Amino acid sequence: MNRVVRIIHSDSAGGICLLITAILGVIAANSPFAHQYFELLEFHIGPMPLLEWVNDALMAIFFLFVGIEIKREMICGELNTNAKRFLPVIAACAGVLTPAAVYYLIAGHDPAFVHGWGIPTATDIAFAIGVMTMLGDKVPSAMKAFLSALAVIDDLIAIIVIAIFYGGGVSFQFLLYAAIVTAVLVYLNKNGYVRPVPYAVLGFVLWYCVLKSGIHATIAGVILAMTLPATGVHQGKEVTPMADWDHALDKWVTFLIIPLFAFFNTGVSFGDFTVQDLFHPVVFGVIFGLLIGKQLGIFTTVYALVKAGAIKMPNNTKWIHVYGTSLVCGIGFTMSLFVAALAFDPGIVQERAKVGIFIGSILSGVIGYAVLELAHKFRHKHDKLELSN
Known part of the structure; x- marks a missing residue:
């Protein structure tokens, strides 16, 4: 039993759970029960099908969790100073x-x-951190901190991209309502309100207004996160509401919301898929965007900044570590799947995009892991040679 508890609390558990449910989604879409699987996605609960409840409602909670992580890093983490934020x-x-x-x-x-240009731009925090965790102390701690900070910023950019480029027709009436609710949340924060109920109720109202406004509803989660107080006083005691929300959401997001999202969004049917489909522009574009675009953009930027003297090389880090970490950032998965569902209507093109995400993410993760493992072996051999001399 203690072993199970340790696994659940491990850093890689979320990535493992996500991987398992993603595989189950693919299996379900290609099994004798495929018809029932796709019917389940379209099963209506109230005004929306189940898939929309997962993508618009549950993912808003996921984005609330991500927003809290971003705010926490900006207050007391890897992004709490301009110097730390720069790279x-x-x-x-x-x-x-x-x-x-x-x-x-x-x-x-x-x-x-x-419209699918946004698909390969995202990095999946759970999987990327999971790869680094599996490598343990083989990866310099500076690279782990760099990856964590970069993934947080990447998510923030992805949120902005979704809000601007992947919304529907805008309703200014509901945008005004959302702005009013946001103003009330800010007022509560500034005046020291720390109890969770007002924030939860207003957060739900905000979600509904944003949903009706035409901007993607998940953005409401981020807005709510930014208005949660980091610290406060309740009945004479110092409290940390933001950390309490983070703790309360952690396991729900890791072991329910993200796995459900993966199960419902990875259902790609390969019945009509051919070798020629691998050369489809969307498949190629997503694969090379994740595998080549990510590493090229991140590695060359770090290299140029170090060579120009704008920043110092991270401690105990070689260029091969930077390159391996840049490769790992090509694991798109959760965010990429989410953007794919917004970029393309259900059908062949969306399925091709998902295939590209699978291939690009797997290649980025496997090659990135191999490069970092190789870097550790070379370093270990080098250290042994120095000792022997």
Whole structure:
């Protein structure tokens, strides 16, 4: 029993759970029960099908969790000073723009495919951190901190991209309502309200207003996160509401929301898939965006900044560590699947995009792991030679 508890609390558990449910989604879509699986996705609960409840409602809670992580890092973590923010911000921006450009060069010639440029721009925090965790102390701690900060900034950029480019027709009436609710949340924060109920109720109202506004509803989660107080006083005692929300959401997000999202969004049917489909512009664009675009953007940015003297090389780090970490950032998965569902309507093109995400993410993770493992072996041999001499 203690072993199970340790596994659940381990850093890699979320990535493992996500991987298992993603595989189950693919199996379900290609099994004798495929018809029932796709019917389940369209099963209506109230005004929306189950898939929309997962993608619009449950993922809003996921984005609330991500927003809390971003705010925490900016207050007391790897992004709490301008000096710390500089490298991951610049690298993350390059790691978004380059994959988008790679995708555009491959698939942008067709107006039906061009909207998918945002798919390879995201890094999946759970999987990327999971790869680093599996490597343990073989990876310099500076690279782990760099990856964590970069992934947080990457998520923030992805949120902005979703809000601006992947919404529907905008309703200014509901945007005004959302702005009023946000103002009330800010008022509560500024005046020291720390109890969770007002924030939860207003958060739900905000989600509904954003959903109806045409901007993607998940953005409400981020807005709510930014208005949660980090510290406060309740009945004469100092409290930490933001940390309490983070702790309360952690296991729900890791072991329910993200696995459900993966199960419902990875259901790609390979019945009609052929070898020729691997050369589809969307498949190629996503694969090369994740595998080539990410590493190219991040590695060249770090290299240029170090060589220009703008930053110092991270402690105990070689260029092979930077390169391996840049490769690991090509694991898109959760965010990429989410953007794919917004970029393309259900059908062949969306399924091709998902295939590209699977292949690009797997290659990035496996090659990145191998490069970092190799870097450790070379370093270990080098240290032994120095000792023997």
